[in-house]
Amino acid sequence: xxxxxxxxxxxxxxxxxxxxxxxxxxxxxxxxxxxxxxxxxxxxxxxxxxxxxxxxxxxxxxxxxxxxxxxxxxxxxxxxxxxxxxxxxxxxxxxxxxxxxxxxxxxxxxxx
Amino acid sequence: xxxxxxxxxxxxxxxxxxxxxxxxxxxxxxxxxxxxxxxxxxxxxxxxxxxxxxxxxxxxxxxxxxxxxxxxxxxxxxxxxxxxxxxxxxxxxxxxxxxxxxxxxxxxxxxx
Numbered sequence: 001x002x003x004x005x006x007x008x009x010x011x012x013x014x015x016x017x018x019x020x021x022x023x024x025x026x027x028x029x030x031x032x033x034x035x036x037x038x039x040x041x042x043x044x045x046x047x048x049x050x051x052x053x054x055x056x057x058x059x060x061x062x063x064x065x066x067x068x069x070x071x072x073x074x075x076x077x078x079x080x081x082x083x084x085x086x087x088x089x090x091x092x093x094x095x096x097x098x099x100x101x102x103x104x105x106x107x108x109x110x111x112x
Numbered sequence: 113x114x115x116x117x118x119x120x121x122x123x124x125x126x127x128x129x130x131x132x133x134x135x136x137x138x139x140x141x142x143x144x145x146x147x148x149x150x151x152x153x154x155x156x157x158x159x160x161x162x163x164x165x166x167x168x169x170x171x172x173x174x175x176x177x178x179x180x181x182x183x184x185x186x187x188x189x190x191x192x193x194x195x196x197x198x199x200x201x202x203x204x205x206x207x208x209x210x211x212x213x214x215x216x217x218x219x220x221x222x223x224x
Binding site for chain 2: 032034049102
């Protein structure tokens with residue numbers, strides 16, 4: 001079937017290695033950010049979020065880092081597994097609204 | 113979190129026809145959103161659908177092309193009117209949670 005993210009940048013990592021997915025955001029006033037995971041044939045799934053008053057937030061096997069100085073967001077996945085293969089999107093909340101602006105996305109391929 | 117379902121999950125349509133996509137949520141929510149995801153691309157917000165008021169459309173999207181209904185707090189529809197092949201996309205509904213947005217599984221539309 002049709003796949004999401006056919007033309008997206010791709011990151012290939014070996015199973016068990018750590019993955020780092022990067023995202024640049026546009027608005028220095030944005031105060032809330034989310035990482036989503038989208039598997040083929042599914043809608044985006046919430047992974048982790050971070051508010052602008054934090055630099056780092058950890059979840060289960062995932063860490064999000066926020067660098068407000070250069071408007072950069074990263075998602076780190078520890079001990080990457082085959083089930084992590086998907087397209088990952090960052091999203092920044094438009095300040096004062098409930099609208100989210102999504103990044104271009106990165107396809108993560110986990111090699112066995 | 114909210115559980116969101118969409119109907120149909122996919123469809124193949126002839127140009128010039130219209131398709132109505134349904135979005136059902138398992139709980140009452142104030143804010144619902146409709147997104148488009150063109151092949152190989154990220155998510156773009158079409159409109160915000162609030163119960164009791166007209167939908168608010170983003171730049172580049174108009175009501176005549178994408179009429180939206182929001183009859184109650186658990187249901188919304190998006191119609192893609194007078195379709196052309198350029199409308200071939202995944203259409204996603206989402207709802208606003210306490211922080212993040214939750215997404216439905218999407219409707220894959222192919223227009224011939």
